[in-house]
Amino acid sequence: KVRAVEEIMLTRHAGALIGDQALDFHKQDGVTEIEESLEANVVERALNDQLLEAEQRGEVRLNRAVALVGCVSNFGNFLDLCRKTLRNLEAGIPVLVLSRSNTTQHNFRWVQLLLNEMREAKIDAGMVTYLSATVEEQRRVMAALAADSPYYLTGSRPVAEAIKGLMPKTFSSTGGPNTMVAPALSDEVKAAAQMSTAIENSGQCTAMRHLVTDAATADDVEAIFSDLKVVPTPRDALAQGAFDAVFPGWAASFAVAPGYAAISGKPAAFKLGNAGAFPAPGIDENWRRLYLDVTTPAAGGSVREPAFLSQLARWLTAEQPITLAVNGDEGDDFKMSKQLFKETAQVVYSVGRGDAAALTCQARPQDGEIFGEFPPRSELTRYSAFPVFVPSATPGYVAGYAPEYLAGAATGATGFGPKLTAALLTIADEGLRGYAVVLLRYLQESCGAKEGIGARTTLWGLQRPPVWEGTHTLLRVNAGDGFDTAALQILPFAVTNARAGLAVSVADGHADAGRLAEFCANLGVDCAVEESAEAFDAAAAEAQPWNVVAADNAAATAEELPLVSHYVSIFFPMGHIKSVLSGDRAFVDAFQGSEKWLRFEG
Numbered sequence: 001k002v003r004a005v006e007e008i009m010l011t012r013h014a015g016a017l018i019g020d021q022a023l024d025f026h027k028q029d030g031v032t033e034i035e036e037s038l039e040a041n042v043v044e045r046a047l048n049d050q051l052l053e054a055e056q057r058g059e060v061r062l063n064r065a066v067a068l069v070g071c072v073s074n075f076g077n078f079l080d081l082c083r084k085t086l087r088n089l090e091a092g093i094p095v096l097v098l099s100r101s102n103t104t105q106h107n108f109r110w111v112q113l114l115l116n117e118m119r120e121a122k123i124d125a126g127m128v129t130y131l132s133a134t135v136e137e138q139r140r141v142m143a144a145l146a147a148d149s150p151y152y153l154t155g156s157r158p159v160a161e162a163i164k165g166l167m168p169k170t171f172s173s174t175g176g177p178n179t180m181v182a183p184a185l186s187d188e189v190k191a192a193a194q195m196s197t198a199i200e201n202s203g204q205c206t207a208m209r210h211l212v213t214d215a216a217t218a219d220d221v222e223a224i225f226s227d228l229k230v231v232p233t234p235r236d237a238l239a240q241g242a243f244d245a246v247f248p249g250w251a252a253s254f255a256v257a258p259g260y261a262a263i264s265g266k267p268a269a270f271k272l273g274n275a276g277a278f279p280a281p282g283i284d285e286n287w288r289r290l291y292l293d294v295t296t297p298a299a300g301g302s303v304r305e306p307a308f309l310s311q312l313a314r315w316l317t318a319e320q321p322i323t324l325a326v327n328g329d330e331g332d333d334f335k336m337s338k339q340l341f342k343e344t345a346q347v348v349y350s351v352g353r354g355d356a357a358a359l360t361c362q363a364r365p366q367d368g369e370i371f372g373e374f375p376p377r378s379e380l381t382r383y384s385a386f387p388v389f390v391p392s393a394t395p396g397y398v399a400g401y402a403p404e405y406l407a408g409a410a411t412g413a414t415g416f417g418p419k420l421t422a423a424l425l426t427i428a429d430e431g432l433r434g435y436a437v438v439l440l441r442y443l444q445e446s447c448g449a450k451e452g453i454g455a456r457t458t459l460w461g462l463q464r465p466p467v468w469e470g471t472h473t474l475l476r477v478n479a480g481d482g483f484d485t486a487a488l489q490i491l492p493f494a495v496t497n498a499r500a501g502l503a504v505s506v507a508d509g510h511a512d513a514g515r516l517a518e519f520c521a522n523l524g525v526d527c528a529v530e531e532s533a534e535a536f537d538a539a540a541a542e543a544q545p546w547n548v549v550a551a552d553n554a555a556a557t558a559e560e561l562p563l564v565s566h567y568v569s570i571f572f573p574m575g576h577i578k579s580v581l582s583g584d585r586a587f588v589d590a591f592q593g594s595e596k597w598l599r600f601e602g
Contacts, residue, residue: 002090005117010038013113017077022234024106025073028200029243037078040366040391047393048087059405063398065148066094071107072154074203081110084152087394089127099132142166150398157375160383171397172384173373176321177209177283178360181336183303183328185213190224192357198228198244199361203288205373206323206361210279212295212312214303221270221294225263260291275299278315304336313343317466317546320376323360327352332586342467342596347372347575356580365390368452370460370576377547386566389574399563406434406558413437420602423523431558432484436491440602442564443495447600449592457584459591460576462598464498471543472501476536481551483512487519489551492571494523495602505531572598
């Protein structure tokens with residue numbers, strides 16, 4: 001019944017959804033969103049089906065506490081209506097949709113349409129509620145539901161942090177300063193930079209914010225926006241296919257932020273950074289306003305130089321853009337793209353080919369172009385319980401395994417090689433040992449690059465943390481943390497090529513320090529025992545790792561742990577890299593064997 005209602009919403013009511021979104025948010029291309037929703041829903045429905053089938057087999061348990069939906073303005077028809085609301089609803093999970101402080105009419109109206117169709121289909125309309133309330137009242141509701149309910153949010157990092165502080169089961173998608181790398185500003189690159197920066201009046205989460213090039217003057221940046229169009233209304237934008245145009249009303253109210261220079265006669269601003277200097281930490285995305293920071297190497301340097309690319313990679317891992325577009329790789333060597341892919345952890349990588357420039361604003365999850373919006377990994381738990389990927393089964397974020405299933409899985413601990421079997425048998429708790437077995441089986445099946453199926457040539461899959469000299473992940477085991485929990489967190493690294501770069505720190509006074517040291521030594525993992533908090537903090541400051549994980553961040557019992565795919569996502573990157581060309585076998589040959597892909601070595 002729910003899927004029949006969904007079909008009606010995205011066909012019979014498609015015009016209303018597009019029109020309401022255009023009126024409220026000034027969405028310029030609501031048609032493509034509906035088309036892509038219909039396509040992506042096929043994948044996410046299948047994932048939901050697999051989850052529900054696993055529940056019927058007694059393998060998993062779903063949390064059916066009311067799910068809170070924090071709406072976004074752009075892509076709300078897919079993200080909020082389909083992913084967050086209907087996927088939960090078809091799993092028997094009630095949904096509470098919260099109002100926004102701005103652009104909230106569209107969200108309210110699709111809820112009303114949905115409720116009408118639910119009543120027609122004889123679906124209990126009490127399963128969906130719309131809460132129109134102040135932020136203070138919403139926070140009161142959140143506090144009352146925080147113990148059991150998940151909150152699904154697409155929004156800014158500050159908003160996500162405020163909600164996560166109230167609701168531990170917050171699953172948030174946040175933005176980031178999307179970046180394009182292009183040593184030379186060819187006409188094709190300039191056109192790609194304009195569209196990427198101006199898409200939906202800079203209202204898409206993948207809109208470009210940062211350009212890295214060999215050299216740029218104010219005139220060069222002006223030239224990027226020389227063809228920027230102005231359209232009176234969203235209807236005109238749709239009619240003209242002008243999805244990177246700007247609106248005159250918004251242009252008239254554009255006030256340039258301090259430190260930026262205005263583009264002549266255009267509602268856009270830019271900043272030319274000092275040579276060799278990257279934008280300051282915490283760069284403001286200036287949502288729905290066109291801002292571009294430009295980075296160039298030091299005098300006489302080049303973007304292509306490995307040392308500069310490594311500096312850029314460190315900035316990218318610290319700021320965590322959603323997307324990285326690379327243009328200007330020569331021939332089929334992909335030197336820039338290979339190094340940046342290896343040393344960073346973006347979700348979306350796009351590689352231009354010749355005159356076909358890559359945009360920052362292109363991803364089709366239904367084609368294998370896996371999508372997600374993450375904060376910097378070492379700060380993840382400030383904003384979200386786990387990273388949120390598209391496509392995925394939304395109810396799965398709060399699902400867990402049935403104790404009986406884990407007990408059965410525990411008997412498979414002897415099904416691996418001698419070294420792994422010995423490691424698994426050191427985990428005393430039967431549930432956690434069974435969970436470890438399920439985790440290892442998942443990694444066996446999931447590691448390695450997969451090819452996408454769309455018009456662009458795509459590789460996707462689990463990746464290891466950034467591959468650089470030294471430590472990429474620090475795992476701290478404090479004095480009160482259990483052996484089993486720590487062993488479980490070490491295992492995903494120990495059985496994959498992510499083992500190199502992991503450093504385990506066991507606090508002084510830990511009762512199982514000797515056992516943990518032996519466990520790590522047997523699996524080839526670097527471990528420092530009896531390390532004080534001060535020594536650990538000093539090591540972290542010196543190493544500046546991609547991720548710092550505390551064992552006490554993990555659940556203490558198997559019943560509290562998430563599905564293994566989400567558990568793994570705390571430690572490892574996931575996403576895709578694509579060529580803008582179709583059937584690009586040179587691209588596949590160059591990247592399929594990259595050491596960045598996570599590989600099972602157990």
